[in-house]
Amino acid sequence: MTERIRKFLKKRREDGPCLVIDLDVIRENYASFAKSLPDTRVFYAVKANPAPEILKLLADLGSSFDTASPAEIEMVLAAGATADRISFGNTIKKERDIARAYELGVRLFAVDCEAEVEKIARAAPGSRVFCRILCDGSGAEWPLSRKFGCVPEMAPGVLEHAHRLGLIAHGISFHVGSQQNDVKAWDAALASAAKIFNEMSERGLNLSMVNLGGGFPARYLRNVPKVETYGKAIFRALRKHFGNRIPETIIEPGRGLVGDAGVIEAEVVLISKKSAEDPVRWVYLDIGKFGGLAETIDESIRYPIRTSKDGGKVAPCVIAGPTCDSVDVLYEKAPYPLPISLEIGDKVLIEATGAYTTTYSSVAFNGFAPLKSYII
Numbered sequence: 001m002t003e004r005i006r007k008f009l010k011k012r013r014e015d016g017p018c019l020v021i022d023l024d025v026i027r028e029n030y031a032s033f034a035k036s037l038p039d040t041r042v043f044y045a046v047k048a049n050p051a052p053e054i055l056k057l058l059a060d061l062g063s064s065f066d067t068a069s070p071a072e073i074e075m076v077l078a079a080g081a082t083a084d085r086i087s088f089g090n091t092i093k094k095e096r097d098i099a100r101a102y103e104l105g106v107r108l109f110a111v112d113c114e115a116e117v118e119k120i121a122r123a124a125p126g127s128r129v130f131c132r133i134l135c136d137g138s139g140a141e142w143p144l145s146r147k148f149g150c151v152p153e154m155a156p157g158v159l160e161h162a163h164r165l166g167l168i169a170h171g172i173s174f175h176v177g178s179q180q181n182d183v184k185a186w187d188a189a190l191a192s193a194a195k196i197f198n199e200m201s202e203r204g205l206n207l208s209m210v211n212l213g214g215g216f217p218a219r220y221l222r223n224v225p226k227v228e229t230y231g232k233a234i235f236r237a238l239r240k241h242f243g244n245r246i247p248e249t250i251i252e253p254g255r256g257l258v259g260d261a262g263v264i265e266a267e268v269v270l271i272s273k274k275s276a277e278d279p280v281r282w283v284y285l286d287i288g289k290f291g292g293l294a295e296t297i298d299e300s301i302r303y304p305i306r307t308s309k310d311g312g313k314v315a316p317c318v319i320a321g322p323t324c325d326s327v328d329v330l331y332e333k334a335p336y337p338l339p340i341s342l343e344i345g346d347k348v349l350i351e352a353t354g355a356y357t358t359t360y361s362s363v364a365f366n367g368f369a370p371l372k373s374y375i376i
Contacts, residue, residue: 002022004022009263019372022262066252089173108170133149133155135213156196170209179217179218181217216251264287268284313339357371
């Protein structure tokens with residue numbers, strides 16, 4: 001919560017739950033990444049929050065962009081970035097979407113199998129491709145599944161196939177898991193990347209880039225290492241596995257850039273118990289999983305929640321959203337401590353919600369409007 005957000009919320013007209021983003025925080029976060037990893041290009045993960053004001057700020061600061069669709073590419077171009085600062089980082093692309101990206105000037109694409117390589121060769125001839133490899137996501141609060149990437153042993157074949165089809169075998173990418181709290185998580189992945197670089201060299205092809213992915217955390221309920229600490233650990237791992245021949249590197253921060261720049265203001269709709277003897281109260285808010293808090297699935301992300309009644313006695317509460325869907329419960333396995341004095345109509349502030357909230361908000365489930373967003 002910044003003073004600018006606090007002042008905005010005091011003046012705003014009541015219109016339901018909303019997200020407020022402070023651009024000054026994003027500016028400071030970008031500067032931290034640029035300083036901590038000075039030889040690494042920042043490719044902002046647009047999916048985290050594609051608000052035009054955020055994209056324009058980052059474009060003006062010199063950021064590049066990781067995109068997942070032609071729509072995101074068009075948003076970035078509209079914000080003032082040039083196509084040479086855009087990566088089409090989704091490994092699952094329709095051929096016509098690849099063609100559209102190519103038409104817009106994009107020449108950097110992610111792959112993780114030969115079939116995807118063949119689509120790019122047909123629709124975006126001569127482009128650079130990097131192969132995503134599977135990575136252990138241990139240490140991450142939001143571990144990634146096996147949906148993206150191939151085992152490292154497959155990558156040389158995929159990249160050699162790209163070369164045969166006239167593409168440029170550019171490099172390797174991986175993702176250590178979102179909200180990664182272990183600064184050493186990049187070490188094993190870089191070891192795999194270095195091995196692939198060596199094998200490709202033996203095949204007569206020299207790779208030039210490693211995409212270090214995202215994973216840089218926002219601050220939720222517990223402290224996280226500073227970006228500077230991640231930068232030092234990553235550089236040590238690069239030097240360890242690549243020696244003096246460190247390749248070009250890029251990072252794809254999303255949550256780490258915008259997460260702690262945002263606060264959601266919500267309202268308590270109902271407080272009840274399921275029985276007279278039940279020690280746990282149910283607190284229903286006017287926002288839930290379908291309103292933008294999808295990352296509470298499996299209670300993976302536990303947001304800091306503040307109220308005007310903080311400082312008094314607390315009791316465990318189940319927190320749920322307002323919709324007529326039984327999965328719309330945010331925290332139940334581990335009830336959330338909230339003030340006993342909390343009442344219907346009180347406001348609550350859900351902090352560190354700048355990433356993956358507006359983009360997860362449904363269009364009109366149960367008739368509830370999408371999450372409103374204000375950029376200040």
